[in-house]
């Protein structure tokens with residue numbers, strides 16, 4: 233279980249997240265949605281322990297992150313929004329490199345299955361900088377999850393991926409969730425969000441303004457629409473759900 | 474460490490020529506340029522000063538004949554000027570045609586009619602010495618032959634013997650020069666030539682700057698999110714930074730040491746000097762790179778840090794070499810003080 237207790241985040245003087253509190257339950261699948269710049273990626277980085285809150289506390293099973301940072305990092309798999317790969321390595325070299333760095337024991341079966349699911353063997357010997365955007369994203373996803381983590385943090389993992397591959401990825405993630413892993417997933421695609429999440433988290437205006445199940449979402453939707461009438465981006469998100 | 478080394482080797486392997494060239498540039502420059510420069514130095518005329526104290530027909534003949542040589546460029550000076558020029562190095566050597574040269578040659582006496590002034594740094598003046606010596610011998614022989622004929626009493630054997638004597642026990646140049654160094658030239662322990670020190674300074678600058686450019690790899694990893702990924706996978710960034718510090722050191726010190734060793738090897742510098750200078754070079758380089766790394770980390774690895782560090786390196790080199798007084802703790806100064 234991960235708890236946020238009055239957490240806020242500033243970059244220099246710019247406030248990106250206003251103080252908020254929320255909980256991510258173990259084994260849940262949280263779909264995060266919200267307008268551009270709302271602070272979703274920043275939130276996910278805080279969950280991943282890759283950034284520190286400006287104020288407030290993040291707790292992992294009741295213990296502050298600073299105290300258990302190694303444990304947190306051993307349980308988390310993070311797929312960043314930006315492709316974070318060595319551009320001049322081939323896909324094969326890339327996988328080999330990240331495996332060698334890995335502190336956790338790599339589960340060969342898991343890795344093999346994921347490579348097969350993403351069909352990465354088709355581009356095994358191609359350099360990353362020669363791949364198309366969608367392929368890069370698939371490699372990015374593979375590297376992020378190859379450690380078979382208990383908690384999967386995914387920042388728009390399917391942006392730019394073709395529909396067939398997207399379907400495969402969704403099915404795969406669903407499977408991971410079923411096996412008991414926690415998923416926290418950012419997307420702008422309601423189809424994906426609905427297929428995957430048992431909980432929605434809506435970010436707007438520098439903080440989460442809604443967290444709840446799909447049923448609760450439907451109940452609250454009209455109220456939110458009324459409250460944020462002037463916010464065009466947010467209204468579209470609500471209307472499309 | 475090895476994982477990161479392989480990573481960079483892998484990257485460098487994609488453009489092997491460029492990166493090998495970058496790393497070994499000082500070495501290659503030495504190996505390729507030194508022989509060329511040496512040849513041109515050999516081929517250009519040797520500048521020597523001539524002091525004509527005899528001011529006779531013979532001394533004029535000597536000047537005239539030396540003037541025809543393509544490999545000697547002489548200037549007539551008085552003795553003190555000539556000594557000064559040799560000391561400063563603007564002349565390789567000076568030859569004083571001593572007073573009484575003409576009469577001595579007529580007597581067949583070729584010893585000590587010429588004083589040869591040279592400095593320890595003089596390299597190419599031996600050729601000039603031979604040329605001057607040859608002219609003196611020629612005059613002496615001709616003079617004696619002429620006298621024989623004038624006296625008419627000589628036999629063939631006698632004239633023949635006179636000529637022969639100048640070829641025994643070794644041909645020519647057996648005349649003794651009185652040799653001396655310019656005054657005030659302190660006798661010093663062996664040391665590097667000043668141009669060698671300069672080249673070493675250039676290589677030091679090169680290695681330093683090359684290492685600074687390597688820091689961009691670290692900045693890129695951080696900016697493009699790979700460092701965060703590593704932080705998660707490795708649970709800490711410590712390993713990454715230690716490894717990259719070591720690689721940074723290998724890039725800078727390696728390139729510098731390769732170049733410098735090559736320079737010492739090719740110029741046949743004495744072992745003792747080589748060890749002393751390399752030792753000093755390694756220490757100064759290590760301290761410099763360590764401080765550079767600390768500045769880089771301390772400044773938050775920001776984009777502007779790399780150009781600023783390059784400027785610092787350039788300033789260190791320029792201020793030291795131009796010797797304008799802003800010396801002090803610049804690495805290049807510390808390196809130079811080794812002499």
Ligand SMILES: Nc1ncnc2c1ncn2[C@@H]1O[C@H](COP(=O)(O)OP(=O)(O)OP(=O)(O)O)[C@@H](O)[C@H]1O
Pocket residue numbers: 243246248266267268269270271272273274275313
């Ligand atoms: N390292 C940083 N330094 C300064 N500002 C930052 C930094 N990272 C993010 N921001 C700012 O924080 C705000 C939130 O960014 P964030 O990436 O979390 O948005 P997001 O909700 O993920 O948006 P998107 O849907 O476009 O991905 C933005 O205004 C962004 O400019």
Ligand SMILES: [Mg+2]
Pocket residue numbers: 272273274313387
């Ligand atoms: Mg984002």
